[in-house]
Amino acid sequence: MSWFRRTLWLALTALLAVGAATPASANLGVGEATAGQSGSALWEINRDASGTLYISDYMLPAILVVNPTTGAYTRYTFSLTASFVIAPGDAKPDSSGNLWWSDYYSSFGRINPNTLQVTYWEVLSSLNLAPAGFAFDGSGRLWFTQYNRPQLLRFNPSNNELCRFTVNGGGNYLIAYGGRLWIGDSQGRRILRFDPATNQLFWWNLGGSASPQGLAFDADGMLWWADAQVPARIGRLNPNTNQATYYTGLPSNAHPVAVVPGVEVVWYTDDYGSAGFVDPARASGTTATLSTGASTVSPTCSTVSSATQTVTKSTGTFSFPPATWTLLSGTPAGLTVYIPPGTTPAPYGLAVSADRVWFSDQYRLTLTRTPRLPQAPVVSISLSGGNLTLSWPPVTQDEGGSPVTVSSYQVWRSGNPYFRPWDSGVTFVGSATGTSLGVGAAPSGGQSAFFAARSVASSGLISRTSNRVGAFSFTLVPGAP
Secondary structure (H helix, E strand, O other): OOOHHHHHHHHHHHHHOOOOOEEEEEEEEEEEEEOOOOOOOOOEEEEEOOOOEEEOOOOOOEEEOOOOOOOOOEEEEEEEEEOOOOEEEEEOOOOOOEEEEEEEEEEEEOOOOOOOEEEEEHHHHHHOOOOOEEEEEOOOOEEEEEOOOOEEEEEOOOEEEEEEOOOOOOEEEEEEEOOEEEEOOOOOOEEEEEEEEOOEEEEEOOOOOOOOOEEEEEEOOOEEEEEEEOOEEEEEEEOOOOEEEEEEOOOOOOOOEEEEEOOOEEEEEEOEEEEEEEEOOOOOOOOEEEEEEEEEEOEEEHHHEEEEEEEEEEEEEOOOOOOOOOEOOOOOOOOEEEEOOOOOOOEEEEEOOOOEEEEOOOOOOOEEEEEEOEEOOOOOOEEEEOOEEEOOOOOOOOOOEEEEEEEEEEEEEOOOOOOOOOOOOOOOEEEEEOOOOEEOOOOOOEEEEEEEEEEOOOOEOOOOOOOOOEEEEOOOOOOOO
16 A cells, blocks of 8 residues: 555545435444554454454554453564565464564565564565465465555465466455455456466456455355445355345445454445444345456466564553444445544454454554444244234343343344345344334234344444244144044
8 A cells, every 4th residue: 555545545534425324423332442653554453263353553563463352462563674664464373373464565474473583575676576465275375465466476484485376457355265265356346266276266347446345255155345436335246146236325435445244244444434334134235247257377486585573572451441433324224334533534454353343443543342232132922813913021231241222123024934134035024112013914824924133222233133933824634533
């Protein structure tokens, strides 16, 4: 990310336009820590299998490692020299506990947390490479996108071999899923899938002004991405059917950069000044079948040399005093948008860990965590006069046992007892502000009907789906006397 572009983004964050939507009085109720220092700029957040958070600070420069349960942190700060100038944009650990980073400017490297030694590979001056997002494969090799350049890089730390694959596009975001690499090709307006075992490249053409940024898979194997095209949107791809679904309605100058699945919703960040989530059970997306392409690419490989440096280590514990993130009103059903405080909010990094959603802000230098979700209602069903009614005790606590104000309850219906609200064929019955809702006539003629509910907090957060209840009809057949 160039200095010019970063500075331009900073200026544009003050120009948030929300069209007909206006801030409401409801507040997300976040906790917010000052996580950066003077000169910092907080960037991406990654998490490991234990939930530990890894935050890139590309201006200090440093890497923050945060325990999301306790708030304890370790900050590794690089000591810059004339020959060692870096700006870490992506950071995550390998299986041995070494902390790797990529630098959008010129290099990549690793920190040994035990010795504080840095080993790095500077590849800009020698090979004109600019490593961006990265991921590990099953063999311990690293794969990098190049910052807005048409190459995919593979690095083997056991022998310092660096291989380049030309992909005729260019993007900054890469994830590993299902043994393959997935890339947001913002230059070619495509989603790329690369198979490291066969060197086969497959792609989906998004067309138009698409600009895919951050990527994430949900539990159903659907690929979500933040699309910074104009107007901005959140995309979802079914890789098996080539069908894409687009969700719009974000603030009119939004620039979404990251997505991550939460509990039954998908969160996003917009570094022009907002963050929020799409609820696929309620949101009305538009669909399109994407054209595809494929090719096989051959690498060009060489050996790169490394150098060493050291980092300084500091520790502490973040506290998270309350901060006001305002719920935006007037957004489409299924889209919830929040506006952080300040004149230039720029939420960028995004992760889900320890039952909360976490955000980093480039310029406010904050690490923000949401409250926990409201508890799901416990639903029962009754029949009176041929009509069904669902009821539930009021929900007054979140999943952590803290008080919560629930403003409404959503009710859903399906012919399948094991349904989820976003499944095909499920019907949204309606919302109730009280603790019961009539759901219509009882089924007849051998039909069945099943129901579930979700709590919606005044903050906009939505609970997990409740227990399922149902009613069914059947014909009694007389038995033998």
